[in-house]
Amino acid sequence: MFHKILIANRGEIAVRIIRACKELGIRSVAVYSEADKNAMHARLADESICIGPAPAGQSYLNIAAIMAAAELTDAEAIHPGYGFLAENASFAEIVGESGLTWIGPSPESMRIMGDKVSAKQKMQTAGVPLVPGSDGAVDNIEDARRIAKEAGFPVIIKASAGGGGRGMKVVHSEASLPNAFSMCQSEAGAAFGNNTVFIEKYLEEPRHIEVQVLGDKHGNIVHLFERECSMQRHNQKVLEEAPSAFVDEETRAAICAAGVAAAKAVDYVGAGTIEFLMNPDKSFYFIEMNTRIQVEHPVTEWITGVDLIEWQIRVAAGEQLAFSQNDIKMKGHAIECRINAEHPFKFTPSPGTVELFHAPGGRSVRVDSFLYTGYSIPPYYDSMVAKIITHARDRKKCIRRMQRAIDELVILGVTTNQELHQRLLANPGFQNAEFNIHFLERWLTQMHL
Known part of the structure; x- marks a missing residue:
């Protein structure tokens, strides 16, 4: 170890x-920017090193500074978390070449699955269901027009190197295809330095279902069931739960088997997530793989009892998984609400000083946060400041527990999306699990807020 x-x-x-x-x-080593000198992670770690000014490009994305910090502290391994450099294959490669251990998959796995075109080709070989569309990159409007006609409108144009909803355009007619195709290529080039795009059939009323996988360096790969992540806005998740209330046992077995097949196709090591879109008829299609730990990993930890961060570290150190697929059982239901420092309905950021922070407590309530009373939330990074996770024997009880927990939460001094969660949890459509990926945005529009 x-x-x-x-x-x-x-x-x-x-x-x-x-x-x-x-x-x-x-022992742990924290790195922090000048804006994070009083951050909780810098205080809790055994050692802390400043790696640059506030902007992420000069600190948390500064590979040279991070590697220098690792050398100065004699660290043996680097855990990238999520975001920033977590899916940067070149960084993973540098870590390995420096004699340190990367706590995550191999750079090769990351490169294959990080490029949507190569990922799609690999999944096709592995027999994982794919959305109808192009087999690979689409280079010109003539090919785009042919593929779109074959798949049937509407279609979606996606940047191969994209993510987080950027470099994506939905096209409803042949007339609007040329302009959308050109714009998507331009956006992809500007955002990711790669203007490669591909085309897929646009699924109009799908759910977003993802499968958690975990692999070791000895060829063992298991799944830890699925998560329901359809509650999102502009492709950004707001609330997640496990398991999905929509997925029956037969579909669960099929989608989880597809997740394992996807991971095996790239010899995956560590924790990863295979993301699918699922139609109302329960047909499902691969969309991408996240080669890192997910924000929503706690809901999976709670229904399975498996500590995903611990096992990321253990398998990186060369340990075999201590359990087989048959050992992993699902117990109860878990929900996670992302608490952001932002206006609950306008979604404008709200950095500032936290005058009072009171976390909810009680049975089966977990709070993952870095807030404390007096902490100043900097304006330079993602607005998420806490995650509240609840667990109960069934979904109905879990929702009630979450409502109680959200009501107990107190964050004064900054605006948060607490009210959004309160209203969402009380919504009949959510309570009855009658939603898809468009539910939240449509609901917000109807509220005229």
Whole structure:
């Protein structure tokens, strides 16, 4: 096992990893920007090193500074968390070439699955269901027109290197295809330095269902069931739950088997997530793989009892998984609400000083956060400041527990999306699990807020 791990991240995920390290008897090294000198992760770690000014490009994305910090502290491994450099294959490669261990999949796996065209080709070979569309990159409008006609409008044009909803355009007619195709290529080139795009049939009323996988360096790969992530706005998740109330046992077996097949196709090591879109008839299609830990990993931890961060570290150190697929059982229901420092309905950021922070408590309530009373939330990073996770024997009880927890939450001094969650949890459509990926945006439009 490692003696010391450097966490190349900040916020709640850095705190989460530091706690896992402490429980494993591993020393932790936090890196922080000048804006984060008083951040909780910098305070909790055994050692902390400033790696640059506030902007992420000069600190949390500064590979040279992070590697220098690892060398100065004699760290043996680097955990990237999520976001920032977590899916940067070149960074993973540099870590390995420097004699350190990357806590995550191989750079090769990351490159294949990080490029949507190569990922799609690999999944086709593995027999994982794919959305109808182009087999690979689409280079010109003539090919785009032919593929769109074959798939049938509406179609969606996606940047191969894209993510987070950027570099994507839905096209409803042949007339609007040329302009959308050109714009998508331009956006992809500007945002990702790669203007490669591909085309898929646009699924109009799908759910977003993802499968958690975990693999070791000995060829063992298991799934930890699925998560329902359809509650999103502009492709950004707001609330997640596990398992999905929509997925029956037969569909669960099929989609989880597809997730394992996808991971095996790239010899996956560590924790990863295979994302699918599922139609109302329960047909499902691969969309992408996240080669890192997910924000919503706690809901899976709660229904399975598996500590995903601990096992990321253990398999990176060369340990075999201590359980087989048959050992993993699903118990109860879990929900996670992302608490953001932003206006609950206008979604404008709200950085500032936290005058009072009171976290909810009680049975089966978990709070992952880096807030404390007096902390100043900087304006430079993602607005998520906490995650509230509840667990109960069934979905109905879990929703009620979450409503109670959200009502108990107190964050004064900054505006948060607490009211959004309160209203969403009380919505009959959510309570009856009658929703898809468009539910939240349509509901917000109807409220005229």
